[in-house]
Amino acid sequence: MPERAPLLRTLVALAVTLVAGAALLFGQPATSGPPQPLSVGAAWPNAQRGSIPSHLADGSTYTPGWFFDARTSAGTARTADNKFLRLVVLGPDETERELRRVPSTDRGPFSALTSEGDTLVWVETIKSKPQLWTADLKSGKPARRLTEDVGALRLYDSQYDLTVTNGTVRWTAAAGDGTEFRSIAVTGGPVAIQRITGDWGLSAWPWAVDGQTAATGATTLHNLTTGQEVTVPTGRRAVTACSPGWCEVVSLNADGDTRIELSHADGSARRTIAEGTFQTVISDVAVLDRFQVIGRVGPQSELSGNQELLVYDLTDRSTVLISPDAADIAYRGGVLWWSTGDRNSYVRNSLDLRTI
Known part of the structure; x- marks a missing residue:
């Protein structure tokens, strides 16, 4: 047997050479289907990512509502005795800073969190009456009520429900x-x-x-400073959503599958970015004027409630797989976050799209 080893090595080497030669002569075997999306690590190796536990040190469930960066967030948690709901800032080392607490009888009292620099602003609803509150995180001073004069407040689960721009809350x-x-x-x-x-x-x-409650979505953009109006592209039996730079048109193709298209607000540069068992997962379109966040439903989605989370990059028309099994997907102010796991044990994951 030992004398056969050199012969076997020679035969293996010859086989490898023949396969390599065939590949050079005839090309690589053909692959079918659309190209597979890249992973986050392969596509954006320098992107800042983070993860936070579903429960704080005292065992209370923590629900983020805003990320200052991939590892620092503001969100809500109950007290250990369940008597109060708290608004806290959670640091990278899981240190907590409480900003406000209200009786837990007020369901969902903190919403529409937003910030500019070190200034956090939010809607606080007590006994069904919304107010605006703010806190200067750098000064360390207590949070203060900004106004009760909010009118018949509208919230659409968008990052623009409440905004702070150049020191003005809108x-x-x-x-x-x-x-x-x-x-x-x-x-x-x-x-x-x-x-x-x-x-x-x-x-x-x-x-x-416009079109916030219309079945077919948006038709017009309006400039609140100049009065300029732009008629945006729509489609037959489609739903349209727009930002100033891009519009999203969601419709069904001939096979009954979802087609998601993007174009500029003037209708130019129209392209199909996804077709199949895809769906929109956030309210905002082409965030940072670059990234379209979408989901893809798989065979197990009806059982788990989870889905593939993907981002289409408009700069190079590539699709990146963020998570193969995501739930509770949200986006605000440049940071995308989602949960992985099940209802009993899960982790919140975050990706700062501003760092790409």
């Missing part, structure tokens, strides 16, 4: 057959009101977009 309120665009300085003062007819929501300042 939001929308219903007003008969129109919409009020309300604003107040983050330092306080009177509430300014601008009213226009129709059903509008805020987008990236100074733009607003």
